[in-house]
Amino acid sequence: MSWKEPLKARQQIAAEKRGAIIREAARAFNRRGYHGTNLDEVAERLGITKPALYYYIKDKEALLLACHEAAIELAMDAVARADHQGGGADERLGNVLRHYVRGLTDDLRGSVVLMEEGALGPANLRRLKRQRDTYESTLRGIVRDGMAEGVFVPCDEKIAVFVILGAVNWISKWYAAEGPRGSEELAEMISAQLIRGLSAGPTGRALLPEFALTSEAV
C-alpha cells in the first residue's frame, strides 16, 4: 500500500513478540514463582535465547511488572464491561467475575497476581498496590451496594471480597486448557458459586436460569 507498510508491520511484529514474552513469563511466574523462574527457560520456550529477551524488556522485574499490569488491566476491564451491562449488584458482580474468569482462562493474560514480597522494587510496588487497592475497593463497593439492595447477605465486605479474589486468583493453579470444561462454562460455574455465597434470597438459580440447566447436567 504505502512505503510505511513494512515499518508498521515490523513494529507490530515486535509488539506481538513482546506480548508473547509477557504471556510466557506470566505462565512461568505463576507456576514457579518469580524467583523460581529463570529467564533461560522462558526464552527457550519461546525459541529464542535469553539475551534476546533483553531486546524487548529492560529487566526481569520489568517483565513481572508488565505481567501485573496485564492482570490489573484485565480486572479493570472486567469491571468496566460489567458496569456497561448494568443490572443489580448481584448481576454486576457476577458479570465482573464471568468476564474476569473468561479472560483469565482464555488468554492466560494477567494470571500473575500472586505477589511475592521482595520481587518488585519499592516504586513499582507502591504503584501496583495503589491500582490493586482501587480494584478491590470497587469490588467492595459492589458488595456494599448488594447489601443495601438486600440482594446480598450482610457481611464484612472486605473479607467477602478477599474470599472471592482468592477463589478466582487460584484458578491459574489448577486450570488446564485441555480440561473438559470450556472457559465460558467455567466462568459461569465459578461466578455462580461465588455470587451464591453472598446472595440473600433463594439461591442464585433465579439469576442464571439458562445456566442452571447446564449446571445440573454436569
Added chain:
Amino acid sequence: MSWKEPLKARQQIAAEKRGAIIREAARAFNRRGYHGTNLDEVAERLGITKPALYYYIKDKEALLLACHEAAIELAMDAVARADHQGGGADERLGNVLRHYVRGLTDDLRGSVVLMEEGALGPANLRRLKRQRDTYESTLRGIVRDGMAEGVFVPCDEKIAVFVILGAVNWISKWYAAEGPRGSEELAEMISAQLIRGLSAGPTGRALLPEFALTSEAV
C-alpha cells in the same frame, strides 16, 4: 528425678527449636516464595546463624517439606474433627473449613500450599501430591454427599472444591494477626460464605443462627 530427665528436656528443647524454625520458614516462604526466601533471613529472625539451621534440618527442601506436611496435617486434622462432630454434609463441610481456617490463622502453620512448582524434588512431590489428592477427594466426597442429600446445589464437585480451596489458601496472603477480626470470627465468616455458595436451600443463616447476628453487627 532420674538421669534421663535432662536428656528428655534436651530433646524437647531441640524439637521446639525445630518447630520454631519450621514456623518461621513457613512465614517466609509464604511471603517471599520458596526461592525468594534465603536462609540467612530466616536464621536472623530466629536469632541464630545460618549454619545453625543445618543442625536441625537437612535441607532447604526438607524445610519446605516440613511446612507442607504441617499444612496437610492441619487439613486432615480438620477433616477428622469434623467427621467426629457428624451432621449433614453442609454442616460437616462447614466444620472442616472452620477448623482449618482457625488452625491457619492461629498458628500460621501450613500456610504454604505447594505454590511453586519445581521447589520439591520428584519423590517428595509425588508423596505430597498423593496426600493432597486424598484430601481433595475427601472434600469432593462431602460435596457429593451434600448434593445427594439435597442440601447442596447440583454442581461440578471438582470445581466447587477448587473454588473453596482457592479462597482458603489465599487467606495467608491477606490475613494479619493484628487485624480487627479474631481467628474464630474469621473462620465463621469465611466458612459461612463458602458453604452458602453451595447450599441449595435458603441461605446458610439457618445453620449458624448465633453467628448471623454478630455478622449483621459488624
Added chain:
Amino acid sequence: MSWKEPLKARQQIAAEKRGAIIREAARAFNRRGYHGTNLDEVAERLGITKPALYYYIKDKEALLLACHEAAIELAMDAVARADHQGGGADERLGNVLRHYVRGLTDDLRGSVVLMEEGALGPANLRRLKRQRDTYESTLRGIVRDGMAEGVFVPCDEKIAVFVILGAVNWISKWYAAEGPRGSEELAEMISAQLIRGLSAGPTGRALLPEFALTSEAV
C-alpha cells in the same frame, strides 16, 4: 594470655586478608583498569575463589572505593608528615613527594588514582572528588607559598600541580619492584626533578646536597 586472644587473632587475620585483597585489587585495577579487571583473576592470585572475596567486600565498587581511600590516605599522610618536618615551601613539597613516592613504591598501597568515569556511583564519586580536591588544594597552597617566598618560579599553581601529580601517578605504570632502584632512591630522584621544575634559584642541588652526589653517581 587471655580468653579473648583467639578472637582478636581472628579479627586481625580477617583484617589482614581484607588488606591483601585491597592491595591485590589495586594492583589489578591499576594495570588493567577497573572494567578490565575481573574478580576471578584477583581471587585466583590470592589463592581463593571469587565468592570468598564477597565475604570481605560488598562489591566490586566497594573494592575500588577502598583502593581510592587508601590512595588518598597515603597522600594525606605524606602531607601531614611533611608539615611536621617543616621547612621552606620547596623543602615541604619535596618532602611530600618523597613520602608519597616511597609509600607508593613500598607497599603498592593506593596506587589507584586513575579515575575511570562511570566506575564509582555518584555518591562515592562526589565524596572522593571532594577529598581529592582538598588534597590538590593543599599542594597548590604549598606552591603558592613557594612563589611568595621566592623559592618557586612564578607559575600557574594549578597547572604546576597537575604536572607534578601526573608524573607521580604515572609511576605505577612503570615501576617494578625488582628494578635496580630502591624505593628510597627513586623517591629522591623523582622529587628532586619535580621540585627543580618549580625552583626559582640555582638548581635544586643546594637543597639536597647529599643527594646530588648520589644522583651524579648513577
Added chain:
Amino acid sequence: MSWKEPLKARQQIAAEKRGAIIREAARAFNRRGYHGTNLDEVAERLGITKPALYYYIKDKEALLLACHEAAIELAMDAVARADHQGGGADERLGNVLRHYVRGLTDDLRGSVVLMEEGALGPANLRRLKRQRDTYESTLRGIVRDGMAEGVFVPCDEKIAVFVILGAVNWISKWYAAEGPRGSEELAEMISAQLIRGLSAGPTGRALLPEFALTSEAV
C-alpha cells in the same frame, strides 16, 4: 569535472567519518577506559547506530589500535619537527614537548596512551611497544645529550623521561578545552616546567624570554 570526482569525494567522506569515529572513541577510552567504554555510546554520540561502526572499523580493538597509532604518530611527529628546528638538547626537548602538548590539546588525538593492559592482542601489543620504546629511547637520547652538553643536570635518563611522560600523559585527565588556558600557552607552561626540572644552569627563563613575561603575567 570527471566521473571520478564523486568517487573521490565518497572516499574522502568515508575517511573523515572514520577519523571522527576514532576521535570520539579516543575521547571515550580516555574517560571511561577501554573496557568501560561501550560502542553504543560512541555510536550514539556520533549520531549513528552501533552496527554502522562496523562498516568503518573491524573491531573494538582495531579502534583502540588506531587511537594508539594516532598518539604515536603525534609523538613521532613532535620529535621530527623538533629535530628540524635544531638547537641544544634543552631546546630540542622543549620543542618536542611543546609540539606534543599542543597536538594533544588541539585535536585531543592520541590521548590514550596504553593505559590498560590486556586490551590489545599480543601481536598489536608487541608492535606498539616497539614503537613506544623507540620513542622513549629517542627522548632518553636527548636527555643524555643534554647531560653531555652540560645543560641538563646529571640524572638517570630513564627515570627522568618517565617523569616527563607521566606529566604529559596525564594531561588528558584534567585538560578541558573550555578552560582559561589556550593550548599554546599550556604547552609553553608545561614544557617550561619539565625542562626546568632537568636544567643544570639558572632556570629556564633564559630559554624562553618572551614567554617568561607572559608566565609572570598569569
Added chain:
DNA sequence: AATGAATGAGGGTTCATTCAT
C-alpha cells in the same frame, strides 16, 4: 551505507551448603 534483531561469551553477585573449630 545503515539498521533491527539476535547471539555467545563473559562477568558480577547471590546463596545453599559444607567444614574445621
Added chain:
DNA sequence: TATGAATGAACCCTCATTCAT
C-alpha cells in the same frame, strides 16, 4: 551446639559482534 569462613553452582545482565534486509 554453634560459628566463621569458604565454595560451587546458578542466574541476571551486558556487550561486542554478526546477519538479513
